[in-house]
Amino acid sequence: MGNFSNFKDILMLFRLVLLLIGLNANLVYGQEASSVSSPRPTLLVLGDSLSAAHNIPEKQGWVTLMSERLARKTPPWTVINASVSGETSSGGLSRLPNLLASHKPQWVMLELGANDGLRGLPLKNIRANLQKMIQLSQASGAKVILIGIMLPPNYGAAYRDPFARMYRELAEQNKLTLVPFLLEGIADNPSLMQPDGLHPTALA
Template sequence: MNKTIFIKILIFFLVHINASAIEKVVLFGDSLMAGYGLPKEHHLSIVLENNLKQAGLNIKVINGSVSGSTSSGGLNRADWSLSEPGIDLIILGLGANDMLRGIQPEETERNLEQIIKVAQNKKIKIILAGMVAPDTHGAKYKKEFDAIYPKLSKKYNLALIPFLLEGVALNPSLNQQDGIHPNKDGTIKVSETIKKTIINIIN
């Protein structure tokens, strides 16, 4: 057998053996991951699942996100939402609505930390999807808010997406008319970001 072909086959099997450890993923966020303003076929959960399949990964992606949810709302539903059997991984993407409402960063951090503990107690892996605050609430607020995600990632040894909307935010061609929520193309880009992080975890 050609050496190159053998290596490709070996890599294929190694990826799929490792992938079996992650078969069900839950998007646990707000409207940025819930598919707000988009038909169901363009929701992030559908796009990401198809994206993963194209990469050879048979992973079910569940939309567990709720539009308008704050970190507090996420914490209130965490135990119930994550009690479904077989969840292997959650993409924790809350905090944007906290920031928009000017909720103190220490409260957001506290809520996210409790959600992380709920997931870990259930033996569920976590990818933390970060957000970045504008200067609306001042430089001090921005500094404290932006620090939440890397701090929690380091403390709990979590895979981190520094900014969920990297390359999408403030790009009119990738957002809906409100300038906040990803459109079809923006969702594809967000999906690619998450897919890469999932593959990194698997490997």
């Protein structure tokens, strides 16, 4: 995602940055960003291939681009990208306790559930895993940003619609900041997507 001009319509990267440094939380739905007492705030990103720069140079992934900008703020931010391609909500849940203990983040960004959905796993299980991750993060003292995903149309409205709604409901229930769809304005543009139709190119 190296070409920022393609983010004109949604400004997703800059929305995340502005939210985290507390300048304009109104660009996304949910909780108000607040100042962090730590002299060097830490953000933990726990996601799947969308956050792990799948099949593109790591330096062009959105997490790296965001990290570079946050590192230039005062105070500078530390961004820990614990994203793994192919990760599921259950896998993320199993890794989260150690990540929280090791890095003690003030913010946790959860971008998980897509691989569960692509496998057609029960929504109640996905939701339960996400809820547990939210609770663990909040119990550690971290604020949570939840990143939603939308499944391809061929999954059918009976599964696809409640899947997308699940993220909104979790955000409302837990009073979280929600980024409804990380690939908004990108996923419906074939020129910005890899041949699999699931991952963005470096031009996105």
